[in-house]
Amino acid sequence: MKSDVKNVTIIGSGAWGSALATLVQTNQHHVQIWSRQSQLSLAEMVSNSDAIVSAVSIKGVRTIAEKLQTAKLQPNAVLVSATKGLEPVTRQTPSQIWRSLIPDHPLVVLSGPNLSKEIMMGQPAATVVASTDASAAQFIQNIFASRNFRVYTNSDPIGVELGGTLKNVIAIAVGACDGLNLGTNAKSALITRSLIEIIRVGVYFGAQPETFWGLSGLGDLLATCNSNLSRNYQVGYAIAQGKSLEEAITNVQGTAEGVNTANVLIEISDREKINVPVSRYVYRLLQGEITLQQAVEGLMERDLKPEN
Ligand SMILES: NC(=O)C1=CN([C@@H]2O[C@H](COP(=O)(O)OP(=O)(O)OC[C@H]3O[C@@H](n4cnc5c(N)ncnc54)[C@H](OP(=O)(O)O)[C@@H]3O)[C@@H](O)[C@H]2O)C=CC1
Ligand SMILES: O=C(CO)COP(=O)(O)O
Helix, strand or coil: CCCCCCEEEEECCCHHHHHHHHHHHHCCCEEEEECCCCCCCHHHHHCCCCEEEECCCHHHHHHHHHHHHCCCCCCCCEEEECCCCCCCCCCCCHHHHHHHHCCCCCEEEEECCCCHHHHHCCCCEEEEEECCCHHHHHHHHHHHCECCEEEEEECCHHHHHHHHHHHHHHHHHHHHHHHCCCCHHHHHHHHHHHHHHHHHHHHHHCCCHHHHHCHHHHHHHHHHHCCCCCHHHHHHHHHHCCCCHHHHHHHCCCCCCHHHHHHHHHHHHHHHCCCCHHHHHHHHHHCCCCCHHHHHHHHHCCCCCCCC
């Protein structure tokens, strides 16, 4: 084995975990995937890992982090969070959960416009690895960067993480907009105004506003709102076709985090008085409080105001 070969464990054998494992393998690193079906315990699998990448959906993050809390890790092992979600009840982001449970290891957030099917097909893509520990971010950058996968470092992990998380709610709105054939002008307005509300929430969490203009913010918003590969977009589109939320979720392959994120986001924005009109209409639609037509009318008929 070459001396620069790293041992990487990916936690989660879903669409994203599998794509990330492929990227690591491309660079000839030693990669293993742990899932709940694995024969080896998580503690056994990570014992020799230089990097441990969590790619599970938000509902699995705390359980996995608690398992790792009691595991014996390599002293310099770097943790990577690739989940895009918010935890119900605590309203924490994945990186906040990791940080609170395993404070002694460097933590990197990986997020960007990364539809896993395109990555699996070897199509070019770029992402961001963000950490307050610059050398940990560079370490992870080198593990993942390849000819088809360009990796940027960033020092605002919470901003990078929230760009990826909050755009899922907006992708539901845009999927619905496309499903209703409302046109390119409407879609453009929806995406642009949504970015403003994502930034408002980001600032509440302590993120830097400019982070949201980058790949993990605007970049991921554009990717997810413009592709029917996105599960969140598919949920919105299906609702516009007259499907119930349950039917829409059942027909989607894999996890559409935006449904849960909408609930948690509205709890936060109610409590903190953050104005998130698009996300609120998505929430009310998913709750069955309003029809899609009422959501469109409601968004258009709000009080007139300056753009900024
Ligand atoms: N697919 C994509 O294009 C991208 C997805 N993401 C994000 O990655 C995360 C995972 O998405 P994706 O892989 O697509 O989803 P999938 O539905 O394909 O897979 C779900 C993953 O979550 C794990 N999981 C689900 N519930 C639990 C639980 N209760 N305890 C432990 N693990 C659990 C599964 O673990 P197991 O393997 O053990 O079954 C599986 O790895 C999401 O937050 C998503 O937003 C981010 C970027 C791109
Ligand atoms: O986060 C993603 C692309 O960056 C994947 O989006 P979906 O979860 O909506 O499929």
